[in-house]
């Protein structure tokens with residue numbers, strides 16, 4: 118019976134990475150994607166940009182939209198101080214199942230709360246589910262046509278505060294034109310583009326960092 122790409126990615130992690138060592142999990146996935154099969158992880162070129170923003174913000178509360186196999190969840194959570202948590206939302210149950218195992222292999226299951234479901238349904242429940250008021254950091258990496266509606270939902274649910282940082286993947290490829298137009302033209306955001314490449318390729322892509330001004 119045939120396996121899926123996420124299953125083959127997990128197998129590469131289980132074979133190559135050291136249990137409890139997040140960096141080895143990250144390296145194993147990047148090696149798999151460069152040498153075996155491309156997969157839609159933020160990757161080893163945009164990943165360090167993500168790392169630098171997470172370190173700069175040093176969030177007490179962080180939200181990720183779009184877990185996939187857990188690669189960016191591990192990248193983010195490995196940098197979070199003790200006592201802080203990453204909440205990551207994933208719609209696709211098969212991706213969520215693989216991500217839980219990747220996160221467990223990295224030894225980060227106590228810092229990451231993976232919730233299965235549609236971001237549009239879950240965002241309004243975040244405050245109650247996790248006893249938080251606002252997010253210091255949000256990484257957008259899910260369906261590209263959901264970036265803008267979910268940003269507006271975060272605003273409406275008052276889950277952003279003055280200084281909250283949003284970092285969006287794939288703003289060029291596959292592209293999120295309506296989101297870009299909004300954050301770059303709204304007086305409520307200070308936005309900056311970090312040029313890079315689509316993971317594991319030479320195609321242009323980049324991350325957009327937007328600070329909510331309140």
Ligand SMILES: O=C(NCCO)c1cc(-c2ccc(F)cc2)cc(O)c1O
Nearest residue numbers: 157158183185258259260286287290291
């Ligand atoms: O859809 C994406 N994510 C949400 C589902 O988990 C996604 C897609 C791509 C991509 C795919 C196909 C291609 F040809 C080019 C880019 C890249 C990414 O980084 C992504 O996050």
Ligand SMILES: [Mg+2]
Nearest residue numbers: 159258286287
């Ligand atoms: Mg992406």
